[in-house]
Amino acid sequence: MPHSKIGGGVTELQPFGAILDAADRGDDLRAIPVGELEELTLQHRVLVVRGLDMLPKDELVEYCRGWGELLEWHFGHVLDLDIREDPQNYLFTKGDVPFHWDGAFAASTPRFFLFQCLQAPPAGGGGETVFSDTARVLREASPSDIALWEKIEITYRTDKVEHYGGQVTERLLSTHPVTGERTIRFAEPLPPEQYLNPLFLTVDGVSPEEGAAALEDLTRRLHDPSVCYAHEWQDNDVVVVDNNALVHGRNPFRGDSTRRLQRVQIV
Ligand SMILES: [Fe+2]
Structure with missing residues (x-):
């Protein structure tokens, strides 16, 4: 993957994202000022911090x-993302996770979420977390695309099987609360024949035909490699994500690979 060092232990990823090599900064995350990490995350959207020890759950919180x-949530503040024997929800299967933003069904939307990787899949084992930069999609869209997207409002509905669920209506276009950029809030539908715990979408504001065509076109743009960064996990990676700017998902795992992540959502 092409990348360039920009000093201060920071290496830029393509098309966005950055790695901070923090091995000489201290033992764990507490050695680095939060403000520095927050600034890097807002600037690069995805910040990977390497070279630190993982924190026990209570200290992570x-x-x-x-x-x-x-x-x-009912499990507390830390979600253990692992592959389960008898999953009730697609998040815990070996399959893919389509694009979404975190907290659509929560009382408030997280500004950031932070992962620590206790166990990465073996090389070639899949399970990369994929991020798509919605602000970049909008910058490359035409005024007529944007005029169409501005009209669209989507109602999402899913049963509460895991920790989230219910019904929520969101406009397709939003504004980043910190940077003021325009962003896209979109979660891909999860058809019941393909996913445990399906997600159903109803589009309002345009005709059904216009809505279906617009979402198909938008999905293609969000998946374009020019706007996506796929993170291949390594043991002890800490990854902080700008949830307002991006949508994210996961590639399926290959073979019998395993992975253990812990996630905290920061409002
Ligand atoms: Fe997520």
Whole structure:
């Protein structure tokens, strides 16, 4: 993957994202000022911090409180993302996870989410987390594309099987609360014949034909490699994500690969 060092231990990824080599900064995340990491995350959208020790769950939660209020679910603040024997939800299968933003069904939308990787899949084992930069898609869209997208409002509906669920209506276009950029809020439908815990979409504001064509076109643009960064996990990666600017998903795992991530959502 092409990348360039820009100093301060930071290496830029393509088409966006950055790696901070923090091996000489201290033992764990607490050695680096939150403000520095937040700034790098807003600038690069995805910040990978390498060279640090992982934190035990309770210390991870305490650390993340330094970033802001945390979303809390029935399991607490830390979601264990692993492959389960008897999954009730597609997140815990070996399959793919389509694009979405976090917190659509939550009381408030996380500004950031932070992962730590306790166990990466073996090389070639798949399971990359894929990020798409919606602000970049909008910058490359024509005024008529944007005029059409501005009219669209989508209602999402899913049963609450895991920690989230219900019904929510969102405009397709939004504004980044920090940078002021225009962004896209879109979650891909999860058809019941393909996914556990399906997600259904209803499009309003345009005709059904216009809506279907617009979402097909938008999906193609969001998946264009020129706007996507696929993160191949390594053990002890910390990854912080700008949830407002991006949508994200996961590639399927290959073979019998395993992976253990922990995720905290920061409001
Ligand atoms: Fe997610």
